[in-house]
Amino acid sequence: MNTAVKAWVDEVAKTTQPDKIVWITGSESEKKGLENECLADGELIALDQKKHPGCFYHRSARNDVARVEHLTFICSHKQEDAGPTNNWMAPQEAYAKLGELYKGCMRGRTMYVIPYLMGPENSPFSKVGIEITDSRYVVLNMRIMARIGDVAMRHLGESGDFVKGLHSKGELDENKRYICHFPEDNTIWSFGSGYGGNALLGKKCFALRIASNLGRHEDWLAEHMLILGLEDKKGEVTYIAAAFPSACGKTNLSMLVPPEILKDYKVWTVGDDIAWMRIGKDGRLWAVNPEAGFFGVAPGTSKKSNPNALLTTSRNTIFTNVLLGDDGSIWWEGMGTEPPEHGTDWKGDAWTPSSGSLGAHPNSRFTAPAEQCPSISPEWQNPEGVPISAIVFGGRRAKVAPLVYQSFDWKHGVFVGATMASETTAAANGKVGVVRRDPMAMLPFCGYNIGDYFQHWLDMGKKIPNPPKIFHVNWFRTDDNGKFIWPGFGNNLRVLLWILARCKGEVGATQSPIGYLPNPDDINIEGLDGFTRQSLIALLDIDKESWGQEVQEIKEWFERIPKLPDDLHKRYRVLNEWFGTPHS
Numbered sequence: 001m002n003t004a005v006k007a008w009v010d011e012v013a014k015t016t017q018p019d020k021i022v023w024i025t026g027s028e029s030e031k032k033g034l035e036n037e038c039l040a041d042g043e044l045i046a047l048d049q050k051k052h053p054g055c056f057y058h059r060s061a062r063n064d065v066a067r068v069e070h071l072t073f074i075c076s077h078k079q080e081d082a083g084p085t086n087n088w089m090a091p092q093e094a095y096a097k098l099g100e101l102y103k104g105c106m107r108g109r110t111m112y113v114i115p116y117l118m119g120p121e122n123s124p125f126s127k128v129g130i131e132i133t134d135s136r137y138v139v140l141n142m143r144i145m146a147r148i149g150d151v152a153m154r155h156l157g158e159s160g161d162f163v164k165g166l167h168s169k170g171e172l173d174e175n176k177r178y179i180c181h182f183p184e185d186n187t188i189w190s191f192g193s194g195y196g197g198n199a200l201l202g203k204k205c206f207a208l209r210i211a212s213n214l215g216r217h218e219d220w221l222a223e224h225m226l227i228l229g230l231e232d233k234k235g236e237v238t239y240i241a242a243a244f245p246s247a248c249g250k251t252n253l254s255m256l257v258p259p260e261i262l263k264d265y266k267v268w269t270v271g272d273d274i275a276w277m278r279i280g281k282d283g284r285l286w287a288v289n290p291e292a293g294f295f296g297v298a299p300g301t302s303k304k305s306n307p308n309a310l311l312t313t314s315r316n317t318i319f320t321n322v323l324l325g326d327d328g329s330i331w332w333e334g335m336g337t338e339p340p341e342h343g344t345d346w347k348g349d350a351w352t353p354s355s356g357s358l359g360a361h362p363n364s365r366f367t368a369p370a371e372q373c374p375s376i377s378p379e380w381q382n383p384e385g386v387p388i389s390a391i392v393f394g395g396r397r398a399k400v401a402p403l404v405y406q407s408f409d410w411k412h413g414v415f416v417g418a419t420m421a422s423e424t425t426a427a428a429n430g431k432v433g434v435v436r437r438d439p440m441a442m443l444p445f446c447g448y449n450i451g452d453y454f455q456h457w458l459d460m461g462k463k464i465p466n467p468p469k470i471f472h473v474n475w476f477r478t479d480d481n482g483k484f485i486w487p488g489f490g491n492n493l494r495v496l497l498w499i500l501a502r503c504k505g506e507v508g509a510t511q512s513p514i515g516y517l518p519n520p521d522d523i524n525i526e527g528l529d530g531f532t533r534q535s536l537i538a539l540l541d542i543d544k545e546s547w548g549q550e551v552q553e554i555k556e557w558f559e560r561i562p563k564l565p566d567d568l569h570k571r572y573r574v575l576n577e578w579f580g581t582p583h584s
């Protein structure tokens with residue numbers, strides 16, 4: 001037994017006073033036992049096991065259905081190190097405040113100790129975390145999302161180098177809910193939530209907030225990015241990493257199925273949410289997916305939009321806050337099938353198709369093993385990762401941002417990422433549909449000063465001899481009736497193919513003030529119903545007036561960042577000369 005782990009677990013148990021301590025090994029029989037306990041007390045409901053083998057339903061508390069950004073804190077000694085975009089609490093204050101809440105919080109409960117490995121086995125990228133939790137749901141989800149148990153203890157050996165994650169659901173009271181990160185102690189304390197990114201500490205808390213801190217000091221990048229391999233007609237695979245904010249299309253793009261007309265191409269899924277990227281010996285940027293499963297958005301997932309996600313979730317999957325049919329089926333809005341005649345909605349209320357309310361919560365999710373994905377890449381567990389040729393940033397923008405453009409170079413690409421914006425979604429508590437800056441899709445996940453983070457990106461650019469090219473996409477432009485103009489989903493391949501051609505130097509582009517724009521003839525729109533060359537030209541349009549407004553908003557955004565690197569400010573000034581009003 002690792003002595004550092006043992007000492008910490010003892011110390012936590014002394015505070016939280018569980019009835020019992022269970023060390024998670026990751027075995028099948030342990031999983032069965034936990035499932036049975038959950039079934040007995042209603043924490044899980046079994047689905048129809050003929051139609052959904054190994055699948056379970058979970059309903060979280062009504063007030064606990066998404067990440068809580070206003071209750072998420074970076075607890076560095078200096079407030080400046082948390083920066084202008086994070087909530088900050090002094091470490092001593094956070095330890096004291098949460099320490100009170102943890103006192104005796106596991107009385108009458110079992111404390112589970114989950115060792116987990118983020119990253120493939122035997123990989124130089126990989127890191128160990130230990131999550132202590134009083135939630136069986138968390139254990140069962142972590143079991144899918146990370147490599148848990150013995151494999152993690154083997155990787156750790158006698159080392160004390162692990163991320164300490166302490167989680168208690170408490171009473172699920174949002175007035176006593178805190179998600180605190182102590183980057184200087186590699187520690188996470190989460191209290192009062194049992195949901196997703198608040199409670200599965202390997203994901204956003206470790207793999208992004210803590211890992212971004214580690215990456216900053218160890219010369220690597222921890223990013224909110226999917227990773228995919230795009231195989232061309234000759235069988236050559238090019239890897240792309242893409243950062244879109246929460247609920248803006250990462251899972252969908254990572255599992256893309258080509259439209260009929262482009263079926264000679266193939267997309268391989270390496271990861272759908274997080275990428276850890278290091279400079280390889282060959283001078284390229286290499287990426288691994290630190291996770292082992294998908295915690296994906298259910299609504300909108302259909303046979304048409306994302307068949308691979310549906311197939312992935314056909315077995316051994318936990319569904320959270322979707323609609324539960326009386327017949328042990330599941331359903332959500334946008335599934336593309338008839339809803340059951342009668343069921344129970346995400347709130348636990350009786351539901352029929354004529355109820356007039358949502359059956360599934362907009363942030364309802366599935367937790368499914370990555371290895372079950374039909375498009376999973378043969379390289380997804382490669383300890384060395386995969387070499388990234390293109391980085392793509394993207395947001396959900398009804399207006400302004402064109403379908404796709406390419407940055408002039410790495411530095412400009414950092415500007416494009418630093419200034420990207422997106423409409424808020426149901427993945428976090430708060431108003432949906434409000435445009436906000438979400439740099440590199442990391443606004444809620446960057447665990448340190450965002451100005452330092454931009455500088456780290458700029459510094460990395462100098463250290464990567466052969467850096468990926470950087471692009472920006474927007475699948476979400478709408479027409480005057482609020483309808484999406486671009487068909488999206490599988491057809492996004494048409495945009496990826498332009499990106500691929502640019503990476504290979506096979507097509508030209510038009511220089512614009514915001515970057516290189518495609519020549520309309522270089523994006524294949526053959527076979528698209530009702531989408532014309534005119535529609536494409538409209539989607540590539542840079543409207544001077546709305547970009548004038550955009551530049552003004554970028555100015556206000558940058559004014560919030562005292563440590564903004566000068567390189568980024570320079571790029572703003574260039575853009576302002578093109579679009580700004582003379583006095584702005």
Ligand code: GTP
Pocket residue numbers: 244245246247248249250251252253272273295296297298299300301305427475476484487488489492
């Ligand atoms: P997180 O797991 O929260 O990080 O989300 P994500 O970025 O993985 O988003 P996901 O792929 O789950 O998509 C979120 C929502 O956007 C779903 O309802 C999708 O159906 C929808 N969506 C994804 N891609 C497209 C697209 O190309 N066009 C349109 N119109 N909607 C899309």
Ligand code: SPV
Pocket residue numbers: 066067195196197198203204245246247273295427428
């Ligand atoms: C996101 O919100 O970006 C997610 C879901 O991927 S959660 O795990 O809740 O963060």
Ligand code: MN
Pocket residue numbers: 224245246247273
């Ligand atoms: Mn995400």
